[in-house]
Amino acid sequence: MTATATQxxxxxxxxxxxxxxxxxxxxxSNNRFIxxxxxxxxxxxxxxxxxxxxxxxxxxxxxxxxxAEDGTYRFTKGQVNLKRGWVMLLRSxxxxxxxxxxxxxxxxxxxxxxxxxxxxxxxxxDKLNRQTGMYRFARSISDAxxxxxxxxxxxxxxxxxxxxxxxxxAQTPLEDSEASRFNGxxxxxxxxxxxxxxxxxACNHFVAECRKAAKAEFEAKNVQ
Amino acid sequence: MSIAPKPTSxxxxxxxxxxxxxxSSTPYFEHxxxxxxxxxxxxxxxxxxxxxxxxxxxxxLIDSDEVYVVPDFISEGYFTQDVIPRELQLTGPxxxxxxxxxxxCLPVGVHRSMTGLILKRAKEVAPGVDPADTTLIITxxxxxxxxxxxxxxxxxxxxxxxxxxxxxxxxDAYMEEQPFIAEWDKMSQTPNVVVVPFFISDGLHSYQDIPxxxxxxxxxxxxxxxxxxxxxxxxSLREKMLYYSSAIGTERLxxxxxxxQVADFDKIHQ
Numbered sequence: 001m002t003a004t005a006t007q008x009x010x011x012x013x014x015x016x017x018x019x020x021x022x023x024x025x026x027x028x029s030n031n032r033f034i035x036x037x038x039x040x041x042x043x044x045x046x047x048x049x050x051x052x053x054x055x056x057x058x059x060x061x062x063x064x065x066x067x068a069e070d071g072t073y074r075f076t077k078g079q080v081n082l083k084r085g086w087v088m089l090l091r092s093x094x095x096x097x098x099x100x101x102x103x104x105x106x107x108x109x110x111x112x113x114x115x116x117x118x119x120x121x122x123x124x125x126d127k128l129n130r131q132t133g134m135y136r137f138a139r140s141i142s143d144a145x146x147x148x149x150x151x152x153x154x155x156x157x158x159x160x161x162x163x164x165x166x167x168x169x170a171q172t173p174l175e176d177s178e179a180s181r182f183n184g185x186x187x188x189x190x191x192x193x194x195x196x197x198x199x200x201x202a203c204n205h206f207v208a209e210c211r212k213a214a215k216a217e218f219e220a221k222n223v224q
Numbered sequence: 225m226s227i228a229p230k231p232t233s234x235x236x237x238x239x240x241x242x243x244x245x246x247x248s249s250t251p252y253f254e255h256x257x258x259x260x261x262x263x264x265x266x267x268x269x270x271x272x273x274x275x276x277x278x279x280x281x282x283x284x285l286i287d288s289d290e291v292y293v294v295p296d297f298i299s300e301g302y303f304t305q306d307v308i309p310r311e312l313q314l315t316g317p318x319x320x321x322x323x324x325x326x327x328x329c330l331p332v333g334v335h336r337s338m339t340g341l342i343l344k345r346a347k348e349v350a351p352g353v354d355p356a357d358t359t360l361i362i363t364x365x366x367x368x369x370x371x372x373x374x375x376x377x378x379x380x381x382x383x384x385x386x387x388x389x390x391x392x393x394x395x396d397a398y399m400e401e402q403p404f405i406a407e408w409d410k411m412s413q414t415p416n417v418v419v420v421p422f423f424i425s426d427g428l429h430s431y432q433d434i435p436x437x438x439x440x441x442x443x444x445x446x447x448x449x450x451x452x453x454x455x456x457x458x459x460s461l462r463e464k465m466l467y468y469s470s471a472i473g474t475e476r477l478x479x480x481x482x483x484x485q486v487a488d489f490d491k492i493h494q
Contacts, residue, residue, distance in 0.1 A: 002267055002287040062253055066246050075243040077276055101269075101285065102253075106277035109284030122280060132307065200281065204243045204274050 009093030018194040021082040035088040052087040061102035078162040122201035138211035155179025161186040162199035234288035235265045241275025248427035258479040279311035298333035299376035329485040349469035355390040359412035364422045366398030406437040409462035424473030
C-alpha cells in the first residue's frame with residue numbers, strides 16, 4: 001500500500017469523515033469504506049442503502065463527478081454541485097485514495113503535504129506569467145482587477161469550496177472576503193473532522209477569467 | 225514490446241485537458257485505468273495543463289521515488305519540449321527533483337506502433353471501401369509555435385505511403401497551417417476520402433472544430449459525450465464520400481503505446 005493511502009486510512013480511522021461534499025464512513029462489519037454525498041441519508045442495512053445507486057470500487061468516481069445534476073461540466077472539482085443519489089463501496093485505503101483522487105484531484109496529497117510542512121503554494125502572478133498562447137494576455141490584469149475577480153469567481157457563493165492559499169504575489173495578500181476566508185470545508189463540520197479542499201494555485205477557470213478581465217481593462221484604457 | 229513490472233515505480237501520464245470540454249481528458253483516464261488494471265506500476269496517475277490535477281500538483285499525488293513521465297501527446301512540440309519540462313522541472317531524460325527520480329519518455333504519438341493504429345482506424349471507419357479509390361488524410365492542429373508539431377504526422381504519412389496499404393494518396397492537413405484540412409476535397413483526387421484526426425481525444429478540436437472545417441457541421445456542436453447520437457459515416461459532401469474517424473488517441477491500444485515508450489526509455493537510457 002502506498003504511504004498516502006496508509007496515512008489517509010489512518011485519518012479516517014481517527015474520526016475524519018468529510019471531504020468536500022463527500023461523507024466517508026467505515027463499515028467495520030464488512031471491512032470496507034463507504035462514500036456518499038453528505039446530503040443523501042444512508043441506510044446501512046439496505047442493499048441499496050436507501051435507494052442509492054451502488055458503485056463497487058473506485059472506477060466510476062470520475063463519471064459521477066464530471067457533470068452536475070443539471071448537465072453542466074464541472075470544470076473544477078471544487079465546485080459544490082456534486083451529483084447526489086449514489087454510494088461507493090471501497091475495499092481498501094488504496095481504493096479510497098483512488099476514488100478521492102478522482103473526486104477531488106490531488107487534494108488528499110495536498111492536505112498531507114500541508115500537514116507535513118512541505119506544501120509549496122504558487123502565487124497568482126507566477127501562475128499567470130507561465131500561461132501560453134491566448135492565455136498569455138491574462139498576466140496583464142491589474143492587482144485591483146485580480147482582487148475583484150477573487151470575490152466574483154471564488155468561494156462557496158460562486159460554487160467553489162476550496163480554501164485559497166495563494167496571494168497575488170508574496171507581498172500582496174488577498175483582500176478580506178467570504179472567498180478569501182473560506183476554510184475549504186462545505187457543510188457544517190468541525191475542521192478536525194474534515195480534509196479541507198486546498199487551492200495551492202489558481203485554477204484554469206480563474207486564469208480564463210483573468211484573461212477576460214485583462215482584455216476588458218485594456219479595451220477600457222484604449223477608449224479613454 | 226512487453227514491459228517488466230515496476231512495482232516500486234510510478235507512471236505519470238501527462239495530458240492537455242480542457243476547462244470547456246470534459247471529453248478532452250477521458251482517454252487519458254482510460255489509458256491510466258487500463259494500465260492500472262495490469263498491476264505493472266506501484267501507482268498510475270494523470271496530470272494536465274488545463275485541468276485538475278495540474279502538472280505542479282502531480283508531485284503531491286506520487287509516493288514512489290522513481291517516476292516514469294509519458295506525455296500522452298501526439299507530437300513532439302511546444303508542450304513536450306517546453307511546457308512539460310518546465311512545469312515538472314525536468315532538465316533531461318532523467319532528473320532528480322525533490323528526492324524523486326523522474327524519467328522523461330517520448331510522447332506516444334511519435335512511437336512507430338502508431339502507424340498500425342492509424343491504418344486500423346482507417347479500415348474500421350470505412351469498411352469495404354477500396355483503398356485504391358481512397359485518399360487517406362491524417363489531420364492535426366499545426367501551430368507556428370513549434371515546427372516539430374507537424375513532424376509526427378508527416379512521418380506517419382511517409383510510413384503509410386511506403387507501407388503497401390494501397391491508398392491512392394496519403395496526405396497531411398492541419399487546422400491552423402497549410403495544407404488546411406478545410407480544403408480536403410480540393411487536395412483529394414479520389415471519390416472516397418478517409419480523415420483520421422491525429423489527436424488524443426474527441427475533444428474541442430477533433431469533435432467540434434474539424435467537423436465544421438470539413439463541412440459535416442454548419443456550426444460548432446456540443447461535446448461528444450453530450451450528444452445522443454454519434455455521427456454516422458459516410459458523409460456525402462462536395463461530390464465525394466467522406467469518412468471521418470474518432471481521434472486516434474481514443475484507441476484502447478494506446479495504453480500499450482504508453483508502455484512501449486517506457487520500455488523504449490529503459491532500453492535507450494539504462
